[in-house]
Amino acid sequence: MSELIRHLPAIALRGMTILPDMIVHFDVSRDKSIKATEAAMLQDQNIFLIAQRDAEAEEPQQDQLYRIGIIAVIKQIIKLPNNILRVLVEGIERAELSYLETDGEYLKAEVIRFDTEEMEEIPENSREAMIRNLKEIFGQYALENPKIGKELIKQLLEIADLKRLVDQIAINIPLYYEEKQKILEAVNLTARYELLSVILSNEVEISKIKNDLQQKVKERIDKNQRDYILREQLKLIREELGEDNTVSDADRFAEELETLTARDSVKEKIQKEIQRFKNSGQNSSESAVQRAYIETLLEMPWDKKSQDKEDIKNAKQILEEDHYGLEKVKERVLEFLAVRKLTQKGDSPILCLVGPPGTGKTSIARSVARALDKQYVRICLGGVRDEAEIRGHRRTYIGAMPGRIAAGLRQAGVKNPLMLLDEIDKVSSDYKGDTSSALLEVLDSEQNCHFRDHYVEIPIDLSEVLFIATANDVNAIPRPLLDRMELIEVGSYTENEKLHIAKEHLYRKQLEKHGLTPELLTISDGAYSKMARGYTREAGVRNLERKIGEICRKAAREIMEDHKKMVRITENNLGKYLGKERYVFDMANETDEIGIARGLAWTSVGGDTLQIEVNIMPGKGEFRLTGQMGDVMKESAQAGISFLRSISKEYKIQDDFFKKNDIHIHIPEGAVPKDGPSAGITMATAMLSAMTKIPVRADVAMTGEITLRGRVLPVGGLKEKILAAKNAGIKMVMVPAKNKRDIAEISQEIKKGIDIRYVENMTEVLENALAK
Structure with a gap:
């Protein structure tokens, strides 16, 4: 390959490259380019054309040009207006730019052309x-x-x-x-x-x-x-x-939007979704999702409210008609009505009814809704463990839907319904989120005015919703959630209350359900009492209602088969319809006994008495506990024995007594799990009785926790416990002195006939419990 050097006028091309044998024209407007063209025409019409790296550069230097250009011959020049030349050229051969002179009137290039004879073979x-x-x-x-x-x-x-x-x-x-x-x-x-x-x-x-x-x-x-x-x-x-x-769906949505009662920001959001639905096409895969979302937004009661009844007397009458007892609940609802009437607004309270099953917690919410003339929505939370059940699914997921709160408002059709959160103590959590944490925002009056459902996306105002929650066990509710609710305890029913509920509510309900009338079936008061006592053992009246229903079915069969004109149920013939009695109360012992003391316990179905037996036998100082006891009761027994050892000299117990004798504490009905801080003083009394051979009074029952120094600590569930003592024929009940205010709240009907003694320490307990 040989090199030949030539000196030629040059033009820098913008956005253009010319190849050999290529005939092309281009416009020249820069002064230096025009003068380079004129210089080439005065010589042999050859000119060197090379492309700029940066097309925006007005006076490019050598480093702003490519290395290889083309030697071309000018075929034609045409002058255009505004001092522009249109130049027609033909590419001749490639050449390498060696040096570019830019200081003169036009660009002068020293180029090295390639010898074709030395090209590769x-x-x-x-x-x-x-x-x-x-x-x-x-x-x-x-x-x-x-x-x-x-x-x-x-x-x-x-x-x-x-x-x-x-x-x-x-x-x-x-x-x-x-x-x-x-x-x-x-x-x-x-x-x-x-x-x-x-x-x-x-x-x-x-x-x-x-x-x-x-x-x-x-x-x-x-x-x-x-x-x-x-x-x-x-x-x-x-x-x-x-x-x-x-009309099309989009047009129908637009018409519904015009009549929607909502704030402007909500309407703007829905309008955008309708426009997006229009643009997506009727048959696109997204249109079905968009249609469902718009329908949900249009059916939400954004600012639509119902008018609450403010007649307090009428509300009180309805509550009395539907339920017997439940005074605290009724009182709180009437207070809410009074405040609402005075202020014309009033924040809706968040009530939580806590009590055993079957005591009417769910049905009272329906009665409150009827008394206030509110829409009623029931949301069952039992077993809910997915946070999306409360907050909704995000719309990006397949099968997404609103959460239960938003769906409940949509069902109610107004923004101020009564919403019952049933079984709030049964919610749980898993890897999908914590349901109770999601409920914190719903039940916080400071936050729920802007509750955000993941599906709806637009903030929802829950501040005017009257929330009523129900729970069986307050200890199962997380503390932050419990703090946001106003607790109202719904206790166990007394036998008298069960009698009234059965006569005034359950009887009529079951007659209507089974197609009977009061002229065809009557039930005496004695039969009701016997049913509540011998055929059901519960805090509420659910099983009592089932027994009345069983009687109605058997009576209906007799009326149809034997053509009876009337069936009368009494205490004497109740066994014919319900069979033998299933439950017998563990009545008080007839005589005072050594080492046996009666305690009181709270269970999920009400109160019960707890008979504790202690035996002392020669041995090596072992301490045994039997009867399916939990950790708390075992610790109470240990505290009791420690206290007794500290006062052994007062009761003339030998120093080596605890080394030479074994102590065995047993609670009969051991198959039933027992736990809770309420049997400490009972076990201590029974142990001391067994050690000293002093009998324990048979007509005395007690409840309370014991400390190492013999102090008596307060316990709960006193209404149920005293009721159990009354049913068992107990004459005197000892309770911790610090529970005095709780006893004051119990109705006189329950306390009637029972001598309640308040004790502060074990000395007072033993004085009342041990026979003189």
Whole structure:
């Protein structure tokens, strides 16, 4: 390869590259470029053309130009207005820029041209393979680009010289100037061939993808156009049939939005969703999701309220009609009504009714709703462990839906219903989230005015919802959740209360359910009392209602089979209908006994008496506990024995008594688990009685926890415990002195006939419990 140096006028091209044998015209407007053209015309019409790297540069320097340019001959110059020249040139050969002079009137270039005689030689077979391969790729390119003329394709495919074929294809296909510059810089024929082959192959792939996309777009446009035509035809047919009153879903949504009672921000959000639904197309996969979401938003009661009844006397009458007892609940509801009437607003309280099963917690909420004339929504939380059940699912999930709170408002149709959260102590948590934590926002009056459901997304105002929760065990409710609610205890019913409830409510309800009338079936008061005492053992009246229903079924059969005109149920013939009595109360012992003391316990179905037996036998000082006791009761027994050892001298117990004797504490009915801090003083009394051989009074029962120093600590569930003592025929009950205020709240009906003694320490307990 030999080098020949030439000095030529130069023009820097913007966004343009010229190849050898390429005839092209371009406009010249820069002064230096115009003067370079004129200088070339005064010489041999040769000019050096080189592309700028930065097309925005007005006066490019050498480092702003590419390395390889083209020596061209000027064929024609046409003067245009505004001092512009249109120059027609033909590319002659490649040349390398060696030096560029920029200080003169025009650009002067020192270039090194490439000697064609020293170009590489390619073997004939390789040359032929290159020609065939290049023609094949170009043929594929031509198929994907129909704009290339057939004559041009024919001419190019007839070329037999590799160099000419490469140059002609590069000239005649539309390429960006950067790619043409790469071809220009490929001085070696083999490199130029490989580069062009890669460019053509890439263009073929790009063209295929482009054509596929265009085809899909065209098919979609054609389908939409077809659907539009069919819809228009269907609309015309309906108009002809007189059914032109139908409107599209989007139009229907817009009409419902006009009548929606909601703030402007909510309406704007719904309007945007309706517009998005319009644009998505009726048959798209997203339209069904959008339609369900818009329907949910339109059915939510954003600012729609119902008018509460403010007649306190009427509300009181309804509550009295529906429920016997439950004085605290009724009193709290009437207080709420009074405050609402005075203030004309008043925050809705969040009440939590806590009590044993069957005591009417759920039904009282329905009565409160009727008394206030509120919409009633019941949400059962038993076993709910997914946070999305409360907050809703995000709309990105398949099958997403609102949470139970939002769904409850949607069901109620107003923003101020009574919402019952049933079994709130049964909620749980797992890997999907903590349900009780999600309820914190719902039940916080400071936060629930902007409750955000994940599905609805728009903040929902829950501040005017009257929440009533129910629970069986207050200890199972998390403390932060419990702190947000106002607790109202619903205790066990007395036998007298059960009698009234059965006569005034359950009897009528079961008669109607079984198609009977008071003329066909009557039940005496004695039969009700016997049912409550001998056939059910519960704090509430659920099983009592079942027994009344059982009587109604058997009476209905007798009336239909034996044609009886009336069935009368009394205490004497109750066994004929319900069988033998199932429960017998563990009545007080007839005589005072040594080592046996009676305690009182609270269970999930009410109160019960607890007989504790202690035996002393020769041994090695072992201490045994039996009867299915929990850890708390075992610790109470240990504290009791420690206290007794500290006062052993007062009761003349030998110093080696605890080393030579074994003490065994047993609680009968051991299959029933027992636990709780309420049997400490009972066990201590029974142990001391067994040690000193002093009998314990048979008509005394006690409850309370003991400390190592003999102090008596307060306990709970006193109403149920005293009721159990009364049923067992106990005359005197000892309770901790610190529980005096709790005893004051218990009705006189329960306390009647029982001598309640308040004790502060074990000395007072033993004085009252041990027989004189």
